[in-house]
Amino acid sequence: MIVRAVVAWALIVGVVPVAGCGAANEKPAPQRVAVQNQPGKTTTVDTSYDPKIDPARFTAHITNPYLPWKPNKKWVHTGKKDGAPQRVEVTVTKQHKRILGVDCVVVRDIVTMNHTLNEKTVDWYAQDDQGNVWYFGEDTAEYVNGMVSSTAGSWEAGVDNAKAGIVMQAHPKPGAFYRPGVAEDEARILTVTAAQTVPAGRFTAVVETKDVDLLNPDKKELKWYARGVGAIHVIRTGSAHSEEIKLARASG
Numbered sequence: 001m002i003v004r005a006v007v008a009w010a011l012i013v014g015v016v017p018v019a020g021c022g023a024a025n026e027k028p029a030p031q032r033v034a035v036q037n038q039p040g041k042t043t044t045v046d047t048s049y050d051p052k053i054d055p056a057r058f059t060a061h062i063t064n065p066y067l068p069w070k071p072n073k074k075w076v077h078t079g080k081k082d083g084a085p086q087r088v089e090v091t092v093t094k095q096h097k098r099i100l101g102v103d104c105v106v107v108r109d110i111v112t113m114n115h116t117l118n119e120k121t122v123d124w125y126a127q128d129d130q131g132n133v134w135y136f137g138e139d140t141a142e143y144v145n146g147m148v149s150s151t152a153g154s155w156e157a158g159v160d161n162a163k164a165g166i167v168m169q170a171h172p173k174p175g176a177f178y179r180p181g182v183a184e185d186e187a188r189i190l191t192v193t194a195a196q197t198v199p200a201g202r203f204t205a206v207v208e209t210k211d212v213d214l215l216n217p218d219k220k221e222l223k224w225y226a227r228g229v230g231a232i233h234v235i236r237t238g239s240a241h242s243e244e245i246k247l248a249r250a251s252g
């Protein structure tokens with residue numbers, strides 16, 4: 001959940017030029033095919049996106065200033081989803097997970113709504129030798145009345161055609177297109193000079209991104225990242241839902 005609720009901030013896939021790791025820094029022509037991952041379930045996959053992952057060029061030691069996933073760091077975001085109070089706690093652990101041969105850092109997210117557990121997620125990230133942070137998947141569970149109600153958002157690069165993708169460039173530039181790792185997600189950097197005031201303080205020279213889902217075009221996400229801090233503000237709209245969370249505090 002980079003903060004995909006950030007939660008997957010997470011940030012929450014195209015790609016910047018990363019020699020040997022990614023594709024071109026422009027939007028590729030889609031080549032979509034339908035695949036059946038489960039009985040009765042068909043998923044559209046864009047086969048034009050096929051990053052080459054060389055484990056030797058990745059590390060779990062993440063130094064990107066806009067996604068500083070360092071062990072023991074913690075962020076708390078607060079806001080509302082569909083009018084209900086929401087709290088998102090993101091913690092970088094000392095744990096690692098190997099995916100496609102890549103050593104990934106493990107990030108844990110806990111989401112509560114109305115002070116009740118709503119979601120728990122484990123995300124996996126690594127940084128390439130150019131400084132770009134990649135998203136390798138997540139293990140997520142949604143809760144209703146304290147019981148797991150769904151794990152549908154879970155995915156892992158290399159499993160069922162899922163592919164890793166960049167969630168933050170080493171040197172963000174306006175107009176750059178990238179793909180955070182979900183088959184039909186696209187992200188674009190709108191500006192690197194935004195200003196934001198959130199409960200944790202006022203920030204300038206903020207990176208602003210816009211994410212869209214080609215399979216669900218009414219769903220959009222705006223995200224703001226402050227240097228040395230990470231994600232500070234997320235707005236999601238579409239799919240009959242609305243959500244806005246802001247950084248309340250960071251530690252570690």
